[in-house]
Amino acid sequence: xxxxxxxxxxxxxxxxxxxxxxxxxxxxxxxxxxxxxxxxxxxxxxxxxxxxxxxxxxxxxxxxxxxxxxxxxxxxxxxxxxxxxxxxxxxxxxxxxxxxxxxxxxxxxxxxxxxxxxxxxxxxxxxxxxxxxxxxxxxxxxxxxxxxxxxxxxxxxxxxxxxxxxxxxxxxxxxxxxxxxxxxxxxxxxxxxxxxxxxxxxxxxxxxxxxxxxxxxxxxxxxxxxxxxxxxxxxxxxxxxxxxxxxxxxxxxxxxxxxxxxxxxxxxxxxxxxxxxxxxxxxxxxxxxxxxxxxxxxxxxxxxxxxxxxxxxxxxxxxxxxxxxxxxxxxxxxxxxxxxxxxxxxxxxxxxxxxxxxxxxxxxxxxxxxxxxxx
Amino acid sequence: xxxxxxxxxxxxxxxxxxxxxxxxxxxxxxxxxxxxxxxxxxxxxxxxxxxxxxxxxxxxxxxxxxxxxxxxxxxxxxxxxxxxxxxxxxxxxxxxxxxxxxxxxxxxxxxxxxxxxxxxxxxxxxxxxxxxxxxxxxxxxxxxxxxxxxxxxxxxxxxxxxxxxxxxxxxxxxxxxxxxxxxxxxxxxxxxxxxxxxxxxxxxxxxxxxxxxxxxxxxxxxxxxxxxxxxxxxxxxxxxxxxxxxxxxxxxxxxxxxxxxxxxxxxxxxxxxxxxxxxxxxxxxxxxxxxxxxxxxxxxxxxxxxxxxxxxxxxxxxxxxxxxxxxxxxxxxxxxxxxxxxxxxxxxxxxxxxxxxxxxxxxxxxxxxxxxxxx
Numbered sequence: 103x104x105x106x107x108x109x110x111x112x113x114x115x116x117x118x119x120x121x122x123x124x125x126x127x128x129x130x131x132x133x134x135x136x137x138x139x140x141x142x143x144x145x146x147x148x149x150x151x152x153x154x155x156x157x158x159x160x161x162x163x164x165x166x167x168x169x170x171x172x173x174x175x176x177x178x179x180x181x182x183x184x185x186x187x188x189x190x191x192x193x194x195x196x197x198x199x200x201x202x203x204x205x206x207x208x209x210x211x212x213x214x215x216x217x218x219x220x221x222x223x224x225x226x227x228x229x230x231x232x233x234x235x236x237x238x239x240x241x242x243x244x245x246x247x248x249x250x251x252x253x254x255x256x257x258x259x260x261x262x263x264x265x266x267x268x269x270x271x272x273x274x275x276x277x278x279x280x281x282x283x284x285x286x287x288x289x290x291x292x293x294x295x296x297x298x299x300x301x302x303x304x305x306x307x308x309x310x311x312x313x314x315x316x317x318x319x320x321x322x323x324x325x326x327x328x329x330x331x332x333x334x335x336x337x338x339x340x341x342x343x344x345x346x347x348x349x350x351x352x353x354x355x356x357x358x359x360x361x362x363x364x365x366x367x368x369x370x371x372x373x374x375x376x377x378x379x380x381x382x383x384x385x386x387x388x389x390x391x392x393x394x395x396x397x398x399x400x401x402x403x404x405x406x407x408x409x410x411x412x413x414x415x416x417x418x419x420x421x422x423x424x425x426x427x428x429x430x431x432x433x434x435x436x437x438x439x440x441x442x443x444x445x446x447x448x449x450x451x452x453x454x455x456x457x458x459x460x461x462x463x464x465x466x467x468x469x470x471x472x473x474x475x476x477x
Numbered sequence: 478x479x480x481x482x483x484x485x486x487x488x489x490x491x492x493x494x495x496x497x498x499x500x501x502x503x504x505x506x507x508x509x510x511x512x513x514x515x516x517x518x519x520x521x522x523x524x525x526x527x528x529x530x531x532x533x534x535x536x537x538x539x540x541x542x543x544x545x546x547x548x549x550x551x552x553x554x555x556x557x558x559x560x561x562x563x564x565x566x567x568x569x570x571x572x573x574x575x576x577x578x579x580x581x582x583x584x585x586x587x588x589x590x591x592x593x594x595x596x597x598x599x600x601x602x603x604x605x606x607x608x609x610x611x612x613x614x615x616x617x618x619x620x621x622x623x624x625x626x627x628x629x630x631x632x633x634x635x636x637x638x639x640x641x642x643x644x645x646x647x648x649x650x651x652x653x654x655x656x657x658x659x660x661x662x663x664x665x666x667x668x669x670x671x672x673x674x675x676x677x678x679x680x681x682x683x684x685x686x687x688x689x690x691x692x693x694x695x696x697x698x699x700x701x702x703x704x705x706x707x708x709x710x711x712x713x714x715x716x717x718x719x720x721x722x723x724x725x726x727x728x729x730x731x732x733x734x735x736x737x738x739x740x741x742x743x744x745x746x747x748x749x750x751x752x753x754x755x756x757x758x759x760x761x762x763x764x765x766x767x768x769x770x771x772x773x774x775x776x777x778x779x780x781x782x783x784x785x786x787x788x789x790x791x792x793x794x795x796x797x798x799x800x801x802x803x804x805x806x807x808x809x810x811x812x813x814x815x816x817x818x819x820x821x822x823x824x825x826x827x828x829x830x831x832x833x834x835x836x837x838x839x840x841x842x843x844x845x846x847x848x849x850x851x852x
Contacts, residue, residue: 160531168500331733358706
C-alpha cells in the first residue's frame, strides 16, 4: 500500500506554492480586511448589465456552457476586428498560460522573461520542465533590449512580456513592443500579456495582425471589466496556434455563467469607460497618499500604483506586515530591487480612506520594528 | 516567420477533438433543440438556494475566489466525514482528471480503463503520452475481473472505473469496488469516478478510508446537484495525493460564483432528495417509452437511461440523426457492442413528452434510411 508514484517532473515540483489569497491572511489575522487592495481587483465591480446576465445564467447553470464558446468568440472577434478562429478563451490568462506552455515547452526548453514578472507564468514553465532565463528590470520597466538579446542568446520558444507591466505598473509605447516583435529570433513566440491594457494610455496597445505567428496576446475580464472571480481570459493569435489549444484544453472549463458574464461585460463599453475614469482618479489619490508619506508613486498604466518607499525590501516587507495587521491587504514585488515598493490597487473612496489612515501608522511601525532588530 | 514549434507530444495530438456540444448541433440544424436530453444535465435545475447564492455572488465577482477554497473544502469534509486535507476541488471532474493524469502519467506509462468508458479521461491520458489498455464491457457493465487482470498484466499507474457507469448506466455494488481495490497490484491507483453516485441505489458507494492511498474518488456538482455549467468537481484522496494537485493546478480556477454555488447546493440536501425522486420517476417513464417502441431500457443507476434498440450501431446512429433532425438532443455510446444503444438523459415532463412523440418517428426514419441504402 504505497502512495502513487508521481512522474519525475511532478515529483520535482514544490508542494507549497506562493498563491496566498487574502482569505488565508484573514484567517490568520482573525478578521476580514477593511481595505482589499492587494490583488488588483476592481473595487468598482462589473457592469450592472454583466451582473444581471450572470444572475440570469445562474438558473440555467444546469446546462454545460458551449464548449466552442461560439457567441463569446464571435463578439470578441468583432470587438478586435479579427476572426473567431484567431481567438482562444480559457479559465483566465492563468489557465491559458498553462495550456500555452504545455503546447510548446518540454523539459529543458528555454523561456525568457523578466526577473520579478508574473510568477504564475514561471509556475507553469517550471511545471512543464522549462528553463527560465530571467532578465532584470531597467528603471522599473521590463527591459526590451535585454529580453531580445537574451532571446538571441538562448533561442527560447517563449518570450514573455507584460505591457503594461505587473508588478511595477510601468508600460512601453506600442512602437517598442512592435520593435521587439520585429527583432525576435526565428522560433521564438512572444507572449504579450495585456491584462492591464484597458487601463493604459492610448497608444500602448500595438496594432498586430491577428494572423502574425510571432505573437500571442492575452486579455482578460479580470481587471478593467471587474470580474476576477469569474475566470475568463482570452488570447488572440494566428488560427493555427489558437486552435492548437483544442488539443489539450478543458473544453467545458469556461462555464455557462462565465460566458454570459463576459459577453454582457464586453457589450457594455460605457461601463468600462466609467471604470477607466475612476481608476485614473484613484491613481491620483494614491499618488497623493504616497507623497504625503514620503514615498514616490511610480507612474502607472494599470489599476494599481506601485510606491517606492525609498528603503530596502526588509522595510517594505515590514510595512506590508504592519498594513496587514491593520486590516489593509496590499502586495509587493518579490525580488530586489523592485521589492523596495508596495503595490496598492486602486480602490473606491472608502478603501482609499482606510489606506490613507493606516499607511503612516504602518510606516512608523515598520521603522520601529527594524530599529528594534537593528535593521 | 514560422509558426511556433509544438512539443513532439503536442504535435502528435489530433487538432480535432470529439467534444461537440449541443450548441454546435443547433447551429447546424438552424434551430434550438426542443428536448435537451444528451449531456446528462439535470433538467430539474440546481437548488433554489444555490441559484440565489450564485446570483448574490455575481455582484462580488470582482474579487478572486479563495484559491485554497477553505469554506467549500471544510463543508465537503464535514459532509464526507474526512479532513479538508483529503479534498481537492477543481474545474469539474474533467479538470481534475487532467491534473491527476499530469501528476502520474508520462510518455509510455500504462493506464487501464474500459473500452467505451469516459472519453475525456482518455483524452487526458493521450494528451500526456500515456498508453491506454481498454478492456471490453461485460454484459453492459465495466468488467472488474478483466480490469484487475489487465492491471496485473500491464502494471498501470492508473486504473479507471466509473460507478455508476457512463454511458451504460449500470453499476456494481460497493462490495465489488472494494474487492477491486483489494486486488490492485502495488503501484496502481484506482480512479473511482462517482459522478453519478447521487442517483444510484443505496449500497453503491463503498466505504473507503479517505487516507487509503490506493483510491482517489471523484464527485461532482454537475449531475445530481444540477450545476453542470458551473464546473465544480472534487476528489477525495489521501492527503499526500490531494495536496500534490497544488503543484500544478490553476489555483484560482474555481471562481467565486462557483464556490458560492457549490457551498449552497451542498447545504440543500433536501433539494437533492427531491431530484433523486424525480430522476427515479423519469427513469421509469423512459423505460415505458422504450418498451412502447420495441426497445429495452437497461437498468439505470444514473440520471439517464441507455436504451438497447436491438439492432446495430448503424441503426442507432441513424436513429440519433433522425432525433437530432426532429429537435431532440441525445447521445449514444461510441464503440460496439455498446453502440446498439441510445443514451437518453432523464428530463422533465415537457422534454420527455417531446421525446416520446419523436422517438417512433425517428425509429421509422432510421429503418427507412437503412433500407434505402441496403443497410
